[in-house]
Amino acid sequence: MIALLMRDLRLSVRAGGGFGLGLAFFLIVTVLVPFGVGPEAEILARIAPGILWVGALLACLLSLDRIFQLDFEDGSLDLLATAPVPMEGAVAIKALAHWLVTGLPLTLAAPLFGGLMSMQAPGHWWMFVTLLLGTPALSMIGAFGAALTVGLKRGGLLLSLLVLPLYVPTLIFGAEAAARGMAGLANSTPLLMVAGITAGSVALLPFAAAAALRINLR
Amino acid sequence: MTTTRTKQANDRWNWLWEWANPVKFMSLSARALPWVTAITVVTLVVGLVWGFFFTPEAAKFGSSVKIIYVHVPSAMMAINIWVMMLVASLIWLVRRHHVSALAAKAAALVGVVMTVIALITGAIWGEPMWGTYWAWDPRLTSFLVLFLFYLGYMALWAAIEDPDTAADLTSVLAIVGSVFALLSRYAVNFWNQGLHQGASLSLDAEENVSDVYWQPLVICLVGFVALFVLLLLVRTRTEVRKRRVHALEMRERMSDA
Numbered sequence: 001m002i003a004l005l006m007r008d009l010r011l012s013v014r015a016g017g018g019f020g021l022g023l024a025f026f027l028i029v030t031v032l033v034p035f036g037v038g039p040e041a042e043i044l045a046r047i048a049p050g051i052l053w054v055g056a057l058l059a060c061l062l063s064l065d066r067i068f069q070l071d072f073e074d075g076s077l078d079l080l081a082t083a084p085v086p087m088e089g090a091v092a093i094k095a096l097a098h099w100l101v102t103g104l105p106l107t108l109a110a111p112l113f114g115g116l117m118s119m120q121a122p123g124h125w126w127m128f129v130t131l132l133l134g135t136p137a138l139s140m141i142g143a144f145g146a147a148l149t150v151g152l153k154r155g156g157l158l159l160s161l162l163v164l165p166l167y168v169p170t171l172i173f174g175a176e177a178a179a180r181g182m183a184g185l186a187n188s189t190p191l192l193m194v195a196g197i198t199a200g201s202v203a204l205l206p207f208a209a210a211a212a213l214r215i216n217l218r
Numbered sequence: 219m220t221t222t223r224t225k226q227a228n229d230r231w232n233w234l235w236e237w238a239n240p241v242k243f244m245s246l247s248a249r250a251l252p253w254v255t256a257i258t259v260v261t262l263v264v265g266l267v268w269g270f271f272f273t274p275e276a277a278k279f280g281s282s283v284k285i286i287y288v289h290v291p292s293a294m295m296a297i298n299i300w301v302m303m304l305v306a307s308l309i310w311l312v313r314r315h316h317v318s319a320l321a322a323k324a325a326a327l328v329g330v331v332m333t334v335i336a337l338i339t340g341a342i343w344g345e346p347m348w349g350t351y352w353a354w355d356p357r358l359t360s361f362l363v364l365f366l367f368y369l370g371y372m373a374l375w376a377a378i379e380d381p382d383t384a385a386d387l388t389s390v391l392a393i394v395g396s397v398f399a400l401l402s403r404y405a406v407n408f409w410n411q412g413l414h415q416g417a418s419l420s421l422d423a424e425e426n427v428s429d430v431y432w433q434p435l436v437i438c439l440v441g442f443v444a445l446f447v448l449l450l451l452v453r454t455r456t457e458v459r460k461r462r463v464h465a466l467e468m469r470e471r472m473s474d475a
Contacts, residue, residue, distance in 0.1 A: 141398075144394060148374065148387050148390070148391060149374075149377075151378070151383070152377055152378065155377070158370075158373055158374065158377050161366075161369060161370045161373050162370040162373070162374060162391065164366070165363060165366040165367050165370055165395070165398070165399075165402070166394070166395070166398045168363055168398070168402045168405065168406075169398060169401040169402050169404075169405040172402075172405040172406065172408070172409045173405055173408070176408070176409055189408075190408070193405070193408075197401070205394070208390055208393070208394050211390055212387055212390050215383055215386040215387055215390070216383065216387070218383070
């Protein structure tokens, strides 16, 4: 499993596209929003947690189809299915690899980009914490969506249509926790809910995703 | 061998699984259709005519109150159809009855139309009452999210060519989607409370209406349920026939080759 993780990480870093692209997309979204909304610092600071969360979510969505698609096309997914590693484990590892190259950089960059949105002091910290708790769920839900659409020729658009509704609860609680934290309010309830969604997704969705993969490989 | 047969004969639910046999389903549903059609027409005509023309206008709402005879039943059906799809998907995954998968597929379109009707009638009602067609009220928002779930489910059905793979994958999606749809419902409640405390726009119709409005509403509810069953039977029959046509075409192509 560690070999699989290392392979996926190496592939995503060296094959180009996946690693930097999501981060660059996130930066562009953060830069574009002030152009659209106007440069007033108060407005930007108020919508910053929401914008950063939506940006991170979309950046995460960009690279989802790469989780299984390339492996499916060159046949290594069939090898994985027949390997002694259980399919559920392989799915979880691939989602982890996706998180390490997308979710984690986004989490680290978000406080920095928060500066662009004139975010105030405790906001950076809460951005970091909520994304750290929430992005693993995004990767895992995304891996499930990617497993559903892996056999399709033009699955990309369908993938986003399937995955975005599933992202709704994570986004709501994550952005709410960040916004409340920034405003200095008590935010432990949404924070716990984000953590709960992540824990539940990581625990249960590998089974659903592995079932979907098995159906697709049949 | 004999033990399994007796076990099956003793199965209390045998009458239900009879429907899972496509041939039995076709003959049973053909016999049920006229009855269901009659119930649908009678309840809908009685309920809607009674509701629209023979109920007094409410003091606060004027005649706009009468939209609840369409709005409430369609909203109820929108949710219940999703639940029915979930149950049908589970039956397909566990017992591999094709009729079950096809019924889930057939129900999705009815469900999405019910969701749209609920949203549109709600908007029409909301404009004179709240002064806006749309507000990010928890109920409205969760219906919009439900609409998105229906869209994704139907898109997945449409995208996969092999019917059994499509049935399997959409069933998995229905199960996972149900969990997340439920989660969204509570998330949306939470989110809106966080924005404006206590300022609830939603009117809990069932608690607010008096008997004058309640009786035709119940008839309308029955009518919408019957309408759904009617549409479901018709659409499932169509799907079964489409399967048969497909099978015949395949057989013809095989014999040609």
